[in-house]
Amino acid sequence: MAINHFLQISDFTLDEFNYVIERSHVIKKKFKNYETYHPLTDRTLVMVFEKNSTRTRLSFEAGMHQLGGAAIYLNTRDSQLGRGEPVEDAAQVMSRMCDIIMIRTFGQEIIERFAAHSRVPVINGLTNEHHPCQVLADIFTYIEHRGSVAGKTVAWVGDANNMLYSWLQAAQVFGFHVNVSTPKGYDIDPKLVARDNDRYTVFTSPSDACEGADLVTTDVWTSMGFEEENAARLKAFEGWIVDGAKMERAKPDALFMHCLPAHRGEEVAAEVIDGPQSVVWDEAENRLHVQKALMEYLLLGRIA
């Protein structure tokens, strides 16, 4: 039987996303009502981190606990992964002992090789190329605040990074448009975008990209794994800050999102991230709810 993995947004159909989003609402409501809900009793999640994390670790670990299961944290530093054990072997071993695996690592090919050798579902907790759990949480957050995202315009101001590629895949699945503005030299890598993806437009000016947007979003200028480029990026990204003037170009009821952690004064002005249009804390909290729904779906299938 084929195992369902969640390695990038394009792994799921719109129908599957709609189901997971519906379950996210139900599971969130139970959490808010302090209702015990243990569909994953005796199930174990392994979380493998090759990069730092606050939100991803917390939301997966707390989420599995709240669903009645257990979560085990492994990192490169003190597991055999850091000493060169092949990912294929690690996948065989972990998936014989546990029921579901979440990985945060570098190249997407690493998680793909891992999944190909796993007996259980694998979830991408961030790679250099994708961050599908965050974009799922962001779409859920948009729906909570504004309803369906279909037909809307999302402005992406900043680096062509994992978050952007997941947004571009989501645009195809959910039927919205992304206005992208990246500084020269940090543009979209066409190899990471489906050839038939006509759901985005590239803008030279970051302010023009925000024009009429329903949602403005950005992310750090230097992602994990690219730290040695930090000084060059600080220069190249000057002008790509999401500030009040850029938010003025968006629709009056536009939301602002950032996956966090954020750098006030670099990619976003404090007036925006701490202002009334920002929903960044909801995005962070919703990681918990959507990932619980995702794990429930990957392990139990459709139960409602």
Ligand code: CP
């Ligand atoms: N947004 C996000 O994935 O945060 P962490 O790096 O803290 O997990």
Ligand code: NVA
């Ligand atoms: N693009 C960022 C996201 C962090 C959650 C990074 O990869 O570091």
